[in-house]
Structures are given as C-alpha cells and as structure tokens.
Amino acid sequence: MITSPPGTPDIGDRADLVALLRRFYEAALADRLIGPYFTEIAGLDLEAHLPRITDFWERALLRTADYDGNAFAPHAALHDTRPMTAEHFGRWVQLWRASVDGLYAGPRADHAKVQGERIALAMLRRLSGSEDTDGDTGLGFVPLAALRLRTDL
Template structure:
C-alpha cells in the first residue's frame, strides 16, 4: 500500500460522502461512542447519510441544502443516555482522524475546526459541561490522542 499519495482537499458532495462513510465506520465500531449510534439511536446509516451529507455540504461547501434542526436529535439522544465531554472528545478524535486520513487543504482544516466547534456547542447545550472552563469541561481529545 502506497502512503506517499497526495491527498486533495474536500471539494464535492462525493468527497463528503466518502468522508462520512469512513467516519461512521469508525464511530459505529468504537467502544465508547459506538453504542450511541448502534444501540441507543439505532441509526440506519443509509437513511441518515443524505441528511448528514446535506449538513456538511452546507457547512463546508456553502450549498444551503440542510434545512433540519441538527440539535434536536442530539438532545433527544442525550435524554435517553447522557453524553459527556469524553463522548464528544472521542467524536472529535474520530472525525479528525477520518478527515486527516483522506483529505488535506483549507476545507479539510475547516472540517476539523468546525467539528470541534460543533462538539463543544452540543456538549454545552445538552449538559452544560464545558461552559465554565473548569474541571469536567470539554477537552478536545484530538489534540492529545488523535495520532495513537
């Protein structure tokens, strides 16, 4: 397997679909956050993928295709099983690794930064964690554990 192949930037919806499939493959298999997707939410990736691709296409490629409430399903999930800073940190770690594994460039960098911002916002809105900067707040685990 060649490791010297140049990675391009995220530029199309197809690039996002590829990224999201890679990310969700890792997330579903992850022992910490996988159960949120597979057991608690019972997520059907094929049904969910068009919506989440719309979200990221709107966020990163400025398409204005996403017209849903991104917070509502996360709030409902948090009601069923509380999500903590560790869960959101692991999400950031897997998201950043998926981006880094496929893409390189300004849009890829924005995807990683936006992922951290979204994770922090969801953590704050669902549980109030990370709002005081004190112990128990959000620590982007990607900065610490990403390359393991």
C-alpha cells in the first residue's frame, strides 16, 4: 500500500478535484497506452472538458455538484472507434490511483481510488457485454487493489 507523507491533506473541495484531475490528465494524455484515446480519437480539449468531469467527481465524492451527464456514452463511442480492453482500464486505474496518492490522503482520497476502480470495472463490463456481478469478468482485468505491489523488486 502506498502511504502519503504525514500531513498530506484529504480531498476537501472542488479546487482539490481540479488539481487532481489536472494531474491525472497530464499523466493520461502522455501515456502510450491510453493517451491516444484522449488525444487522437477523442481530440480532448482539456479546458472544455475539465468543468464537466469535475462536476462528475464532485458529485461522486463530495455530493455537492449537479451532474446530469451520461459518462458511458462518450466511452462507448471511443470503444466503437477503437475497442478498449482490460489492459486499457487497468492502466487508467493505475494512473488514477497514482494521481490521488501523489496529492491526497484520507477517507475521501481512499474513496476516490475505490470509486475510480468501480467505474473502470463497470465501464469495462458494459463495453464488453459482460454484466457478471461476481467480479470475475473473464476479461483479464485484475483490480489494482487486489494486487500486492512490491517496490523492492
């Protein structure tokens, strides 16, 4: 388990989410595996996207924003253009968790990591047509929380 330095703050407000999302997208856009989905396929305009995705996460974590969008639809469109696999979603989770751990520690930060993993798995299931509820998608996706990561290798 990654531990943050003592005194690391928890996610407290929308400004914290904006900082987190900027950090995450900086890593995701540069990533060789998932970056092309953002840059080449979606042509993501981060400044235009940031307020909407911040609403999504503010609603999910802080319960203080109204989000009435459909987060699945744009992912389905991307998947139709270039199918996304368990490897893609696993990488997304890895970058999301690292982004959270790099800035925050506490109950909301922990919830953000768990929620990100749940969302990734739900998206993968829907896109692949696998609606299994037992957590075994048969798709090769192993939630990162289930792995023991060793730094001494």
